[in-house]
Amino acid sequence: MIFVIIFKTDNNLELFRKGLYQMDLFLQYLITGLTVGSIYALLAIGFVTIYNVTGVLNLAQGEFAMIGALSCVTFVNLGIPILGAIPLAILLTAFIGLAVERFAINPAGKATPIVLVVITLGVSTFLKGMGLIIWGTSPKSLPPLVESKSIEFFGAVVNSQSLWILVVLLALLIVLYWFFEKTFLGSALRASEKNPRAASLMGINTKTMSMIAFTIAAGLGAIAGVMIAPLTDATYEMGFFLGIKGFVAMIFGGMHSIPGAVAGGLLLGVIEAFSGGYISTYYTDALAFGFLLLVLFFRPQGLFTKATGERV
Amino acid sequence: MEKVETILYGRRWKSFLGFIALILILPLVVSSQYVFTLLILIGIYCIITIGLSLLIGYAGQISIGHAAFVGIGAYVSGVLTVKYSVSPWVAMGIGMVATFIIAYLIGMQVLKLKGHILALATIAINIIVYILLVGLSDYTGGAGGLVGIPNLSLLGLDLGNQVNFYFFVWSIVFVVILFSTNIIRSSVGRILRSIHDSEIGTETLGVNVTKFKVAIFALSAMYASLAGSLYAHYINFIAPPTFYISFSILLLVMVMVGGVHSIWGAIIGTASIMFLNEVIRFVGHTYFNINGEVEIVVYGLIIILVMIFIPKGLVGILDVRKISPVKSSIKKDVTIKKNVASEKGV
Numbered sequence: 001m002i003f004v005i006i007f008k009t010d011n012n013l014e015l016f017r018k019g020l021y022q023m024d025l026f027l028q029y030l031i032t033g034l035t036v037g038s039i040y041a042l043l044a045i046g047f048v049t050i051y052n053v054t055g056v057l058n059l060a061q062g063e064f065a066m067i068g069a070l071s072c073v074t075f076v077n078l079g080i081p082i083l084g085a086i087p088l089a090i091l092l093t094a095f096i097g098l099a100v101e102r103f104a105i106n107p108a109g110k111a112t113p114i115v116l117v118v119i120t121l122g123v124s125t126f127l128k129g130m131g132l133i134i135w136g137t138s139p140k141s142l143p144p145l146v147e148s149k150s151i152e153f154f155g156a157v158v159n160s161q162s163l164w165i166l167v168v169l170l171a172l173l174i175v176l177y178w179f180f181e182k183t184f185l186g187s188a189l190r191a192s193e194k195n196p197r198a199a200s201l202m203g204i205n206t207k208t209m210s211m212i213a214f215t216i217a218a219g220l221g222a223i224a225g226v227m228i229a230p231l232t233d234a235t236y237e238m239g240f241f242l243g244i245k246g247f248v249a250m251i252f253g254g255m256h257s258i259p260g261a262v263a264g265g266l267l268l269g270v271i272e273a274f275s276g277g278y279i280s281t282y283y284t285d286a287l288a289f290g291f292l293l294l295v296l297f298f299r300p301q302g303l304f305t306k307a308t309g310e311r312v
Numbered sequence: 313m314e315k316v317e318t319i320l321y322g323r324r325w326k327s328f329l330g331f332i333a334l335i336l337i338l339p340l341v342v343s344s345q346y347v348f349t350l351l352i353l354i355g356i357y358c359i360i361t362i363g364l365s366l367l368i369g370y371a372g373q374i375s376i377g378h379a380a381f382v383g384i385g386a387y388v389s390g391v392l393t394v395k396y397s398v399s400p401w402v403a404m405g406i407g408m409v410a411t412f413i414i415a416y417l418i419g420m421q422v423l424k425l426k427g428h429i430l431a432l433a434t435i436a437i438n439i440i441v442y443i444l445l446v447g448l449s450d451y452t453g454g455a456g457g458l459v460g461i462p463n464l465s466l467l468g469l470d471l472g473n474q475v476n477f478y479f480f481v482w483s484i485v486f487v488v489i490l491f492s493t494n495i496i497r498s499s500v501g502r503i504l505r506s507i508h509d510s511e512i513g514t515e516t517l518g519v520n521v522t523k524f525k526v527a528i529f530a531l532s533a534m535y536a537s538l539a540g541s542l543y544a545h546y547i548n549f550i551a552p553p554t555f556y557i558s559f560s561i562l563l564l565v566m567v568m569v570g571g572v573h574s575i576w577g578a579i580i581g582t583a584s585i586m587f588l589n590e591v592i593r594f595v596g597h598t599y600f601n602i603n604g605e606v607e608i609v610v611y612g613l614i615i616i617l618v619m620i621f622i623p624k625g626l627v628g629i630l631d632v633r634k635i636s637p638v639k640s641s642i643k644k645d646v647t648i649k650k651n652v653a654s655e656k657g658v
Contacts, residue, residue, distance in 0.1 A: 107620045112623070113428070122616040126613055129607075129608035282447060283447065286439070286443040296432075
């Protein structure tokens with residue numbers, strides 16, 4: 001706005017137009033970035049939940065988004081209205097998350113982290129293959145949550161789905177805050193995060209907690225998939241890269257906190273949108289990952305956390 | 313008197329003789345061109361996975377980005393021979409040196425990280441290199457790939473010939489194995505294992521841990537570069553998708569399935585995963601009439617099963633030598649120690 005005022009007093013029409021135009025673009029990129037960033041944030045929350053409760057880095061997180069999106073498309077095609085199809089898709093994906101924990105993660109027992117990472121890579125490959133068998137290769141589109149026109153906002157065009165994504169993220173944050181801070185189950189989850197051994201001594205079944213963590217994370221992944229599908233279409237391949245982006249967001253946020261993960265996701269989305277807009281759409285990912293490397297080199301503990309020591 | 317080395321590591325000549333015999337016998341048994349191609353590719357991939365085994369199994373540093381170094385090697389060879397008519401051997405050497413330097417510089421920063429974060433950093437490097445390979449299309453030919461990479465020839469011997477190239481690749485593999493086992497059996501190898509178990513512990517002994525980690529990272533990258541050059545000269549065509557994360561993941565899976573704590577594990581893992589892929593594809597196409605990459609379902613399932621039931625890898629089954637564990641009076645600490653090692657080492 002300051003730009004606009006300065007140019008107006010200068011009475012330089014050309015510059016004024018240019019300034020306004022740039023303002024539009026800036027807002028446009030910001031909104032796009034926040035939209036995509038919210039999706040990354042949802043995935044990052046899933047990562048954080050699983051990582052902190054079980055110590056497993058679940059590289060199959062993105063596949064949950066894929067399953068959520070594609071199963072939702074199937075439910076819609078079966079004639080179920082979108083508002084009914086979404087909860088069904090989320091439930092189905094959450095159930096798959098539970099199954100993944102039961103059949104792939106739990107039997108591995110106390111395997112080393114690298115073995116667990118490879119197992120989740122196997123799960124990711126398996127789910128991707130199942131997606132291919134069930135839904136084929138062609139991209140599928142999902143109707144938006146509410147059919148309505150795009151909204152103009154200070155000259156920037158905002159897709160109504162973008163607004164819904166932000167609303168959903170905000171609502172989920174409130175629900176998650178309430179769940180983790182105010183409910184017994186949430187406290188038990190946080191306890192097994194802080195100190196699994198002490199938690200089990202207090203009568204918390206850490207194995208059940210691990211199951212619950214996977215179920216929640218899968219559900220969150222499904223929400224991310226269902227929300228992004230109307231904007232980008234869903235394919236069986238969409239999962240892995242989305243998952244990696246969620247992982248990046250989690251690292252930005254410092255791996256341990258949900259608010260950090262959300263901030264990290266939004267930051268990653270905004271960086272992508274701006275580098276795509278102002279520098280080059282082609283090198284968007286290269287720039288985003290270059291920024292990630294810089295963060296890792298200079299602040300490996302995350303952008304939004306205090307430095308912590310390591311016990312030997 | 314027995315040498316200390318043989319007491320510590322056992323003799324290796326038996327496995328070497330077995331290896332050489334297998335390499336010499338296979339061409340007599342195998343006649344199909346298709347299987348020959350597969351054997352050559354296995355040889356090329358083995359060079360990479362042996363390097364990864366040194367890095368992951370011995371030094372305890374994970375990498376999900378080695379396809380990037382394979383790509384750098386392949387593209388240095390490809391671009392220099394196609395666009396600048398450099399001799400393939402010189403190009404291969406330049407590729408290896410360049411990759412070593414690049415990996416050394418990257419490693420100095422990246423290897424400060426540990427565990428999952430290191431994994432992500434290597435994924436990031438892989439993605440950036442991939443994007444650059446596609447983006448610098450003036451040199452690399454972009455997404456369309458680079459065609460017309462010449463075959464190798466050695467002292468008048470045409471290595472474009474399948475059989476010749478087969479022996480050439482596998483003799484390189486042999487040299488790589490010899491070199492790597494020498495490293496493992498030297499004091500460097502012991503330091504690497506020590507880093508694997510506890511980095512901080514090793515550092516307190518006055519060892520410059522970073523130096524060793526970076527050196528082994530650069531060495532494994534150089535192996536990858538060599539394999540990349542060989543691949544480029546064998547297939548005569550390279551395109552960026554070959555060097556994407558999916559290939560890095562495949563390499564990681566090969567090493568893990570074979571058994572990460574042994575050089576032989578890397579070779580067994582590479583061979584079994586390659587054959588498995590082909591078998592699944594063959595069975596899928598002929599009996600179930602499926603196309604595309606549907607085989608990844610079975611493939612994913614097998615990775616999960618192997619990792620759950622034999623986390624030490626296939627080589628663990630084949631290893632007949634049973635080493636009885638050293639009896640210790642302080643057994644209670646074992647679990648705690650294990651936890652610490654697994655948290656820090658990855």
